[in-house]
Amino acid sequence: MMWNNEREALTDSGKKALQSEALKGLVKRAYDKIPFYTEKFDELGLKPAHISSIEDIVKLPFTNKTDLRDNYPFGMFAVPMSEVVETHTSSGTTGKPVIGGYTKKDIDLWSEVMARCLTLSGTTSSDVVHNAYGYGLFTGGLGVHYGARRIGATVIPVSGGNTKRQVMIMQDFGSTILTCTPSYTLYLAEVGEEMGIDFKRLPLRAGNFGAEPWSNNMRIEIENRLGLLALDIYGLTEIIGPGVGNECEQKTGVHLCDDHFYPEIINPDTGEVLPPGEVGELVITTLTKEATPLIRYRTRDITALKPGKCACGRTSMRMERIMGRTDDMLIIRGVNVFPSQIEEVLVRIEGTEPHYRIVIDRVGSLDVLEVLVEMNEKMISDEIKELEQVELKIKSEIESLLGIKVGVKLVEPKTITRSEGKAKRVFDKRTL
Amino acid sequence: MQIRQVSVFIENKVGRIMEITEVLGESNINLRALSLADTSDFGILRMIVDNIDKAVEVLKDKGFIVKETDVVAVEVPDKPGGLAQVLEVLCIANINVEYMYAFFEQPKDKALLIFRFEDPERAIEVLSARGIQIAGGETLGIG
Numbered sequence: 001m002m003w004n005n006e007r008e009a010l011t012d013s014g015k016k017a018l019q020s021e022a023l024k025g026l027v028k029r030a031y032d033k034i035p036f037y038t039e040k041f042d043e044l045g046l047k048p049a050h051i052s053s054i055e056d057i058v059k060l061p062f063t064n065k066t067d068l069r070d071n072y073p074f075g076m077f078a079v080p081m082s083e084v085v086e087t088h089t090s091s092g093t094t095g096k097p098v099i100g101g102y103t104k105k106d107i108d109l110w111s112e113v114m115a116r117c118l119t120l121s122g123t124t125s126s127d128v129v130h131n132a133y134g135y136g137l138f139t140g141g142l143g144v145h146y147g148a149r150r151i152g153a154t155v156i157p158v159s160g161g162n163t164k165r166q167v168m169i170m171q172d173f174g175s176t177i178l179t180c181t182p183s184y185t186l187y188l189a190e191v192g193e194e195m196g197i198d199f200k201r202l203p204l205r206a207g208n209f210g211a212e213p214w215s216n217n218m219r220i221e222i223e224n225r226l227g228l229l230a231l232d233i234y235g236l237t238e239i240i241g242p243g244v245g246n247e248c249e250q251k252t253g254v255h256l257c258d259d260h261f262y263p264e265i266i267n268p269d270t271g272e273v274l275p276p277g278e279v280g281e282l283v284i285t286t287l288t289k290e291a292t293p294l295i296r297y298r299t300r301d302i303t304a305l306k307p308g309k310c311a312c313g314r315t316s317m318r319m320e321r322i323m324g325r326t327d328d329m330l331i332i333r334g335v336n337v338f339p340s341q342i343e344e345v346l347v348r349i350e351g352t353e354p355h356y357r358i359v360i361d362r363v364g365s366l367d368v369l370e371v372l373v374e375m376n377e378k379m380i381s382d383e384i385k386e387l388e389q390v391e392l393k394i395k396s397e398i399e400s401l402l403g404i405k406v407g408v409k410l411v412e413p414k415t416i417t418r419s420e421g422k423a424k425r426v427f428d429k430r431t432l
Numbered sequence: 433m434q435i436r437q438v439s440v441f442i443e444n445k446v447g448r449i450m451e452i453t454e455v456l457g458e459s460n461i462n463l464r465a466l467s468l469a470d471t472s473d474f475g476i477l478r479m480i481v482d483n484i485d486k487a488v489e490v491l492k493d494k495g496f497i498v499k500e501t502d503v504v505a506v507e508v509p510d511k512p513g514g515l516a517q518v519l520e521v522l523c524i525a526n527i528n529v530e531y532m533y534a535f536f537e538q539p540k541d542k543a544l545l546i547f548r549f550e551d552p553e554r555a556i557e558v559l560s561a562r563g564i565q566i567a568g569g570e571t572l573g574i575g
Contacts, residue, residue, distance in 0.1 A: 375497045376497060377499075380439070380499045381439075382476055382478055382499050382548065383548075384470070384471060387471075411474075412443045412448075413496075413497055
């Protein structure tokens with residue numbers, strides 16, 4: 001079952017024609033309305049008229065996350081604010097967030113692609129969608145909400161937190177589709193099991209899980225414990241939020257909505273486009289978005305593309321599971337964390353170059369972040385209470401910056417391995 | 433009169449105190465008094481030694497993080513109520529004790545109390561006024 005047969009099972013030539021037409025429109029809008037792109041094009045001696053088909057996309061410049069930051073808040077908007085009906089931001093907290101703007105038509109587009117994603121997990125108008133993605137600036141909650149509304153399903157906008165109540169609602173309202181991060185799903189399972197709930201007896205049937213990396217082993221565990229079909233959903237704030245793509249029940253890759261989001265895989269070092277099947281950095285062009293269109297946006301996610309018709313009947317480009325990142329970003333409980341953020345806090349508190357180590361582990365089903373900080377001449381005291389205050393200060397400042405709980409532990413100097421050049425500061429012990 | 437104390441930051445791990453005492457022993461530094469304050473993760477080893485400058489030097493050399501602090505040593509008769517008498521004086525004068533530890537002086541039948549005060553000058557003044565003996569470096573056998 002497809003939400004949009006016409007668009008999800010396009011022929012090669014049909015898709016190419018559609019993408020080419022959309023790309024021409026995008027390039028013109030970006031060049032005319034966004035000074036950042038006008039300058040970039042002019043530097044390259046490029047005019048919108050030089051782009052006549054989707055194959056010409058390789059002539060276009062890349063857009064980086066730093067470009068979005070440099071043009072904060074509204075520099076990348078292609079429409080006047082009077083046409084913007086909604087904004088969202090990334091969960092990342094390094095300095096300024098990344099903003100996504102939406103016109104009325106963009107919200108329409110978001111509803112359409114999210115309806116496709118939810119249909120990929122079998123959602124219909126008779127379903128009850130238990131949406132435990134956070135509502136607010138984060139795109140997860142409202143993105144799923146719009147898609148479920150478009151399908152005509154019943155949405156429970158339960159958002160994050162208050163897990164026992166979530167389990168109760170799930171049971172009492174007869175939720176059939178679950179949408180949240182995979183780690184929260186396992187936490188829900190844990191809490192429910194403690195409450196004596198047998199999930200397999202609940203009407204839960206399928207779930208769209210994403211916003212953080214997860215593995216096939218986690219999928220198997222979720223499916224076994226909750227008795228549902230667990231599918232991967234992909235998206236990012238810069239592009240639209242959730243809705244860029246979703247797996248079908250074949251589980252052979254994420255079907256990308258490639259009539260709206262054109263994917264490429266590049267060599268992250270050279271920028272060269274790689275052929276299908278090769279692993280590299282995912283680059284996405286938002287072919288149809290109005291408010292914040294992006295040309296060749298470097299997602300920094302590492303994956304590979306799989307063309308060809310799927311057993312489900314779709315011809316949309318598929319994408320392998322995200323295998324890693326080209327930067328040092330960590331995704332912890334759905335929140336983007338950069339080690340540099342933790343370092344900034346330590347520099348501020350210690351007044352010197354800190355030696356630290358970040359350890360991420362998964363305890364039960366929750367990600368746990370611990371920061372080990374080396375004691376130094378400036379921080380040491382002969383009083384326990386003062387050292388405990390230092391620990392607490394580091395902890396609360398990191399927590400207020402990142403918005404997630406962390407453990408902080410003071411350690412002896414030299415406990416943290418020194419190395420030439422870039423020190424290995426991050427130890428991700430999560431086995432996904 | 434105040435006495436210099438050296439504190440070392442240690443993690444709660446097997447053998448850490450042994451390593452510190454070995455470093456001091458090898459450098460022929462004698463420990464006069466010591467106390468350990470700890471939490472579940474880390475501790476602070478506080479020591480009075482006979483040659484603090486050298487102790488600080490060798491410990492830093494071995495990569496330990498150390499801090500010097502001034503403490504007050506008080507001498508009391510080694511008999512029941514000895515400490516209580518001192519604490520009572522401090523309490524009446526409303527003097528806050530950050531921490532303290534005690535040890536016993538064998539030949540003299542006296543006990544030595546090491547105090548870290550918020551306001552050491554005033555503590556010394558109050559204790560001396562009540563005839564309580566403040567010990568100097570020579571009493572502790574330190575240079």
